[in-house]
Amino acid sequence: MEKKIITISREFGSGGRFIGELCAKELGFSFYDKEIMEQVAKETGLSEKFISERGEYSPKSSIFSYSFLGRDSKGGSIEDYIYQVQRNIILDLAEKGNCVIVGRCADFILKDKEDVLNIFIHGTEEKKCDRIQELYKKSQKEALQLMKDMDKKRSIHYAYYTEQVWGASKNYALCLNSGILGFKTCIEIIKNVTASSH
Amino acid sequence: MEKKIITISREFGSGGRFIGELCAKELGFSFYDKEIMEQVAKETGLSEKFISERGEYSPKSSIFSYSFLGRDSKGGSIEDYIYQVQRNIILDLAEKGNCVIVGRCADFILKDKEDVLNIFIHGTEEKKCDRIQELYKKSQKEALQLMKDMDKKRSIHYAYYTEQVWGASKNYALCLNSGILGFKTCIEIIKNVTASSH
Numbered sequence: 001m002e003k004k005i006i007t008i009s010r011e012f013g014s015g016g017r018f019i020g021e022l023c024a025k026e027l028g029f030s031f032y033d034k035e036i037m038e039q040v041a042k043e044t045g046l047s048e049k050f051i052s053e054r055g056e057y058s059p060k061s062s063i064f065s066y067s068f069l070g071r072d073s074k075g076g077s078i079e080d081y082i083y084q085v086q087r088n089i090i091l092d093l094a095e096k097g098n099c100v101i102v103g104r105c106a107d108f109i110l111k112d113k114e115d116v117l118n119i120f121i122h123g124t125e126e127k128k129c130d131r132i133q134e135l136y137k138k139s140q141k142e143a144l145q146l147m148k149d150m151d152k153k154r155s156i157h158y159a160y161y162t163e164q165v166w167g168a169s170k171n172y173a174l175c176l177n178s179g180i181l182g183f184k185t186c187i188e189i190i191k192n193v194t195a196s197s198h
Numbered sequence: 199m200e201k202k203i204i205t206i207s208r209e210f211g212s213g214g215r216f217i218g219e220l221c222a223k224e225l226g227f228s229f230y231d232k233e234i235m236e237q238v239a240k241e242t243g244l245s246e247k248f249i250s251e252r253g254e255y256s257p258k259s260s261i262f263s264y265s266f267l268g269r270d271s272k273g274g275s276i277e278d279y280i281y282q283v284q285r286n287i288i289l290d291l292a293e294k295g296n297c298v299i300v301g302r303c304a305d306f307i308l309k310d311k312e313d314v315l316n317i318f319i320h321g322t323e324e325k326k327c328d329r330i331q332e333l334y335k336k337s338q339k340e341a342l343q344l345m346k347d348m349d350k351k352r353s354i355h356y357a358y359y360t361e362q363v364w365g366a367s368k369n370y371a372l373c374l375n376s377g378i379l380g381f382k383t384c385i386e387i388i389k390n391v392t393a394s395s396h
Contacts, residue, residue: 180315
């Protein structure tokens with residue numbers, strides 16, 4: 001079975017985005033991360049910053065989204081609206097050809113397609129913390145807190161829209177611990193699996 | 199970091215045991231599955247059949263184990279006793295050299311060792327069901343029920359002794375869906391990861 005679409009879900013600090021980008025480059029696949037956000041911004045008229053916050057880290061992370069703010073005429077929240085627009089963009093991108101899509105519940109959105117390889121990248125606390133400290137110029141304490149917050153938001157967002165458990169192995173063809181395996185080995189595995197299923 | 203001990207946790211019907219055995223053979227590693235049970239039987243005087251049932255599929259699967267039957271003088275159940283003996287055997291085996299150990303919470307028992315690679319093998323319902331029907335001569339309905347029962351028992355046993363969630367990616371370096379990837383690719387990935395970390 002040909003796999004031409006790779007979805008990457010990832011823990012914050014695990015390097016999943018970086019691994020996905022390198023895989024795309026080496027495989028000659030398109031890479032979609034920021035591009036999805038730009039497209040959502042274009043279609044909704046909302047700012048990229050707002051979409052970035054609400055497109056993967058909502059809705060329970062913001063208590064107001066569940067109460068009286070930001071409801072549309074059908075009772076859906078602004079996050080539900082963003083999710084729908086984002087979902088349609090991901091479904092369209094998946095029709096365009098070989099690609100790597102990062103985050104945004106793409107594994108769930110594309111779950112009925114046979115040519116999709118769903119991957120979850122996670123890591124060891126120590127290595128994720130080191131990476132966050134370096135990339136975002138944070139203290140160890142701040143990095144640990146940021147890691148905890150971001151993963152909590154991602155997992156709640158995922159659970160809300162997919163009714164699945166974020167990081168449960170059964171949702172993915174492959175789960176890789178980048179802290180134990182190393183980035184290079186993760187990239188090799190993904191490339192080999194994609195090549196062998198072509 | 200050298201990885202000389204591979205632990206394989208697996209869903210029933212996923213072929214995890216088979217994959218582990220082939221990896222051990224191809225890597226020249228010892229393979230421990232039934233051998234652990236035989237050793238427990240030798241040390242405890244209990245039958246292998248009894249140990250097989252209680253060593254991975256207990257204790258909440260048997261309501262009596264929590265009530266008035268099979269308690270030792272310290273209040274531990276017979277399953278707790280088997281777990282302790284099994285745990286010591288696994289710790290001893292891990293000191294002997296390169297090996298593959300299947301099931302029995304070995305990933306958790308050996309979690310503080312640096313030379314351990316923890317792997318979870320799962321699969322698609324359809325392919326697991328086919329395999330169970332073929333291996334155990336069951337109808338499709340029986341195979342589905344057996345799969346559900348066995349995995350439920352394994353997950354409860356695992357949760358009870360490790361306080362971790364069975365199949366949660368964070369407990370393993372690698373999680374592989376044998377139904378999507380195929381047995382051959384799973385074996386290749388495990389061999390490559392083991393070789394690259396040597």
